[in-house]
Amino acid sequence: VISGSGIQIHNFLSQNSTIFFFLIEINWYRGYSARLKARQRYALTIFQSIEYADEQGQLQVCFASDLKILKNFIEEGDSDLIFLCKLFLNTLQDYKDRQDYVSHIDVPDSYHGPRLQFPLTFTDIDLLVEAFKQQQASGSRYCPDSCT
Structure with missing residues (x-):
């Protein structure tokens, strides 16, 4: 046990x-x-x-x-304040001047590349992609300096 x-x-x-x-x-x-x-x-x-x-x-x-x-x-x-305003602020007049400049650019009828307007939309981006695929000229000479 x-x-x-x-x-x-x-x-x-x-x-x-x-x-x-x-x-x-x-x-x-x-x-x-x-x-x-x-x-x-x-x-x-x-x-x-x-x-x-x-x-x-x-x-x-x-x-x-x-x-x-x-x-x-x-x-x-x-002139400090004026300089800073000119340096950092985009005025309405600057925008109008740019639009006038863009409207005076003549694009010849022989140009067959994409015709863009800024700001770019999705349609414009699709046009750019298609033009790139087809190796078309981008037409950068018709674009203002601020767009390139």
């Missing part, structure tokens, strides 16, 4: 030790995967901060050089 109960106790301990080691292994794996994810996130954060700092540095350099260029061109006094 005693020997039989010893076998039962041994079987009970061996089954529980298997479960015990299984639980230890599961806990270790969960901790390992959590540490691995934390390392990956930390590395990604470092990479993003380096990339962001690099972009910010480039923007600061570009902005500083643009300011130096503007300083060289701007004269002292009230």
